[in-house]
Structures are given as structure tokens and as C-alpha cells.
Amino acid sequence: MNVSIRVVKEFDIEEVCSHLLVVGDLTGDCFSCKELGLDYSTVKACPKCKTEFRYITSRRAPDFSLRNLSILHKKRPDLVCIEFKDIKEHKNREKAKDIFL
Numbered sequence: 396m397n398v399s400i401r402v403v404k405e406f407d408i409e410e411v412c413s414h415l416l417v418v419g420d421l422t423g424d425c426f427s428c429k430e431l432g433l434d435y436s437t438v439k440a441c442p443k444c445k446t447e448f449r450y451i452t453s454r455r456a457p458d459f460s461l462r463n464l465s466i467l468h469k470k471r472p473d474l475v476c477i478e479f480k481d482i483k484e485h486k487n488r489e490k491a492k493d494i495f496l
């Protein structure tokens with residue numbers, strides 16, 4: 396029986412951010428150029444900046460439940476499903492580093 400489980404794996408944060416599709420309430424947006432209104436259930440690449448999407452996340456809830464991640468993964472099994480909170484934490488750490496340099 397196949398079930399969804401969370402996996403921790405190291406990724407290049409810049410790679411992830413440059414190929415990230417972010418799902419909102421109804422549509423998705425490109426994390427790279429912030430293009431809005433993308434159909435996240437079918438879009439393969441950003442129509443504006445042409446980035447190819449390899450990762451998908453949702454900003455709908457800060458702590459995205461495993462059930463919701465599973466639904467997202469079932470919709471887009473071609474993309475790696477990641478938690479938005481993880482991206483936000485890394486970006487906040489980068490910002491904090493910039494302040495102290």
C-alpha cells in the first residue's frame with residue numbers, strides 16, 4: 396500500500412527557489428518572477444520568465460498538513476512537493492545574515 400510520508404533531503408535552496416511553483420487559494424504563482432494566476436494543476440513552465448517548474452508548494456497554511464501535501468502531490472506527481480515553511484525559514488535566515496554582514 397502506498398501512502399505519503401514526509402522525507403528530509405538536502406536541496407540547493409537557490410535551485411529550489413528558481414524552479415518553484417507556489418499554490419495560493421485558487422491559482423499558482425511563479426516564485427522566481429512572481430507571475431500570478433497560473434493553473435497549478437497543469438502549468439509546466441512560467442509563461443513570463445519561462446522557468447521550468449520542478450517543485451511545488453502551498454502558502455495556504457504555515458504548517459501544511461500531510462493530507463494537504465498528499466492532495467497536492469496527487470495533482471502534480473511530476474513535481475517534488477515541499478513545505479513552504481521550509482523555504483520561508485531559509486529565506487529568513489538569509490535575510491538575517493545580510494543584516495549582520
Ligand SMILES: [Zn+2]
Nearest residue numbers: 425428441444
Ligand atoms: Zn516566472
